[in-house]
Amino acid sequence: MTGDKTLSWAFTESYIPEPEGPARARVLAEEFGVSPVTIGVGATLRALAAATAAHSVAEIGTGTGTSAAWLLSGMDADGVLTSIDVEPEYQAAAREVLTAMKVKPAQARLIGGRALDVLPRLAGGAYDLVFVDGDPEETPEYVTHAIRMLRPGGILIVANALWHDLVPEPARRDEDTVRMRELVRSVRNDDRLTPVLLGAGDGLLVAINRPPTR
Template identity: 30%
Template sequence: MDQDRWTAVDSYFDQHLAPHDDALDATMRACAEAGLPDIAVAANQGKLLQLLARMVGARRILEIGTLGGYSTIWLARALPADGRLVTIEADPAHADVARSNIERAGLADRVEVRVGQALDILPTLDANTPFDLAFIDADKANNANYVRWALELGRPGGVIVVDNVVRRGRVVDADSDDPSVRGTREAIELLRSEPRLDATALQTVGVKGYDGLAVALVTS
């Protein structure tokens, strides 16, 4: 099968199971108009994140890598009215676009956009109020570091999701000098070796091409 068929199948699933609405459509337009890279999650992936958050009864969500806020909106919609989502974005211009999109979606009261390098911000978050779900979708070289922080800031029974782990198949290349591949391999190896995590990873095809994600349960 080819990319056109993968895209068509995603469109079919989206129409039936993950339909867009005005806020999501406006978010995608605003991101395109602002010149943000077209790397947000697909609609069906956003719906998956939302369902995972609902399955664990999430009241607090951590997102590492905001971009324009598209995945943020999917996740925040899973929260109760008094829930909280903290999302971290390194690029101030991207963060401005995200804040506007989140406000338009009516979610500004439950989303905090923090601007800066994630490895500088994560140590400032309060581990005494743990997160129920963490979504990691930032620079891939630091994936393992982000998993460690998500574990530190999470709770037993919580979930960690790491996006873009297949690297178009290059994740199997042990000799790669690509920092994104090396960082992703380190994260996968950490998911295997960390006794407090139970994880799997899936290959995906769709409107975003050939990719995949890892999902981990915090067991203790």
């Protein structure tokens, strides 16, 4: 006897009640027309940040702060999140959310600008975790920067890795799907990384910046 996989996915997505901070950011996302991470993705971000006691985290795609709020709630209490977005009004909304969560300004370094202009300025080998959720067209380049930025053992996380559930369907050949399918494959084949593809949200590609030991 087996149950319904879709129901199981929905159950995992609502397993954790969303805390006040990310819930507030989600309301603002709706107002601004931003796509925030799902609760399942947010809870995964928080758990991975907590598992590594992450102190230094970078995010591409602040939006109104949903993923930032989840990440900060798993990071070390004195950790610093660096988050990049090209839209100043989204970041202003995210700042409000984080301030209400009592996150000090120095602990959330919100950088306005195009990610590909900002990323080369961020230190190499310095980050415990890098979360990629920006412009889908630029995601492969973000990943190249992220791998450079991660410390050994640091975690790369890429949102929308199943791209609307089209990545698993080889017949779907549109540009966005093919780009994500190739990225998922190249991360799997990268011998510097220990990868796993999770089903949270629209798919979450997670890769540890360390090869498997055997």
